Amino acid sequence: MADELGLLRSANPVPADGAHYGDGPLDHHAERHLNRLLHDPHSGRGRRHSRLMWGLAATAVVVATSLTVLLSGPGSAPAVAAPRPLTVRAHSTPVPLKQLAELAEVTATDGDPELRKGTHVQSWSLSMSDHTAPVTLPEERVVRWNADDSHTELVVATDPRHPGRPVLTDEGGEPRTVEDGHVLSRQTYPPSWSDAPPVARPPHDAARLRAYLKEAVRTDSSLTTPELLDAVEELLDNWTLGARESAALARLLADVGGLRPVGQVTDRLGRTGQAYVYDAKGSRRMLVLDPATGAVLGLETTFTEDEPEYGVKTGDVMEYSAWMR
Template identity: 50%
Template sequence: MTDELDLLREADPVSADTGPWRDRPLDARAELLLRRLPSRDRRRRTVRRRAVWSLGTAAAAAVVALALTVSGTGSSPAVAAPRPLPLVAHASRADVSLTEIARRARAAAVESPSKSERGSHFQSWALGMRSGRDAVTLPRESLTRWNADGSGSTLEVATDPRRPGRPVIEDGPPPRTVHDGKVLSEEHYPPGMNGANGDYFEDPPAGAPALRGYLAVWSPGADRDPADLLSAIRSFLTVWTPGPRQRADIVTLLSGIEGLRPAGEVTDRLGRQGQGFRFTGTPGSRYLIVLDPDDGGVLDIEETYTKDDPEYRVKAGDVMSYTAYMS
C-alpha cells in the first residue's frame, strides 16, 4: 500500500489551493498524471522483467517449448529454440538515409491520410533467463483484431522454434492457425469493449510532438529519453497498426534521436528488405530498427547485448528481444 500512496501523493492531481469541496473536471496535466500511475507501475515491472523472468514464466516457456510438436510422420517434441543470431546489415550505395525515408513517409501521408487501425499482427521472442541456467527463447506470433462494433479477438501461438520466421496465423474472419504451433491464448471480446482495458486505448493523435506526449502517458520517459521512446514505439506497434500519418510521425520521432546511426540494408527474418539503423541505449544493450524505405513503416525492432553477463549465461551479441511487425 505504501508504494501506491507514494504514487498518489507524487501525482497530486489537484493542488492544495483548489479547495477541498470543489467539484470540477481535471485539467490536462492532472489527467496525464493520473494515467501515468498504472503505467509507471507497469514500467517498474517491465524493467525487472528485462533483467530476469520470474521463475514461473521461465518454467512455463520451457514447458511450452518442449511440448510443442511438429506434425507429420515421426513427429517428435521440439526443443527450445537456439539463440537467434542478430540481424546482419550490409552498407551499400543503395542505402536510403533516415531523412529521405522521413520525406517519403510524409509524402505518402499527404497522398493517403488514412487513419491508424486498432489491432496488430507480429512475431516476437525474448530471452527467458534464470541465474545459472541457459537462457530459453520462446518464439510466438500474435494477432489482434477489432470490429466496428467494438468486439474483437486475440490469438497468440507459440511457433515452431525450428522454423523461425514462418507465419503460423492466417488473418481473416476469424483468424486461424495455418502451421504447426501451440495456442498459448485465444480471447474474444464483446461489442463495445474496443480495447478500453488495455494500453494505448485512445486513438493516437496527429503530429510527432503530440504522438510523443501520447506515448509518454503509457511509457513515462518517452518524452525525454531515446531508449524509453524506442521501447514505447515497440509497445505501441503491438497494439496499433499505424496509418500513413502515424508512420510519418514515428519516423519523424526517430529522426530526432541523437545517436541513431545508419547500419545498412537488412533482410529480416520474414525475408523482407529494409533499411537498418542502430542506437546504443542503456549500458549493455543496442537497438536495431528496420524501416521500410518506401513508406517509413517499422518492420522490426531488435535489441542485443553489448557485453557478457556470466550469471545469466549471455554474451555480447546475443539477441535480447526481437519483434517483427507483420501488418
C-alpha cells in the first residue's frame, strides 16, 4: 500500500535523468484522431489521414480516472494506467505568446540547433469504447531517416514517469502489462520522398509556414486555433524542428491567437515550459513551449465534461505527447 501511495503522490513528473527508451512508429495517432472526432467538433476537420496507417486496435478492461488507476500483472509491480493532468505552478507569471515569440526569434539567430527529419515522441493515449472501460497506453516512438531517404520506426512500451516499472499495453488486442522498454514494433521502410506537407521540408518564416500547415490540414480558409494545433502535431510527428523553425512556429501561434497563457508547468519529462490553453466544448488543449526557444515540448488534451458512456470524467487526460530532440 505504501508503494501504491507513493505512486499516487508522484503526480509530477519524471526526473530529467530518468530512463528513456528510443525509437518507434506505431499509433496512438489513430486512436487520438477518433477521440477528437467523437469529443471535439472543432479539431477533427481535415486531419491528415496518414496517421491512421498505424492504428492500434484498442480494447480495454481498465478504469482510468484522474486519480490514477493502478494495474498489476502476475508477480509484477503495479503499472500506472493514467497520468494526471499537468498543473500550472502556483504564482507563476504567464508569458504572452508574442513576447515568447520575440525571445525565440532572438535565440534563433545562430540557427542552432538545425532542422532534422524524423521524430522522437513519448505519448499517453486514452483508448475508449462504449462497452469497455477506458485504458491509457504509454508509448515511446522514434523515427530516423537515412541519407538514402529510407527510414526506421521503433515503438516501445515505456512510461518515463516510473522507469523500470511494468507498462500497460494492448498489444495483440489484449490488455496486459509488459516489461518497461518492451518493443511493440520495429520496422524499416525503403526510400520514399514527397513534396507535400508534412513530409516536405518545412519553411522557417511564419508566413510560408502558415501556408505549409494549411496544406497539411487541407484547409483553404484561415487556420483556426484547433486546426493549427492539429497541424503542429502532424509537423512534429515528422520533423524535429530547428531553432529557426521553432521561432517561426511561435510567431505563427501568436499571430493566429486563441491560446491563453496560463503560467509555468513542469512536463512529464521533467522539463520547464510555458503553458498556453485552448478551451473547446468538452475538452481543453494545453500547449507547452520552451520559454527560451519557443520549441514545442508537449501538447495535452483533457476532458472538461463527464462522458459516462465512455467511462471518463472531467479532468481525465485524453492524450498527451511530449516531443524530444
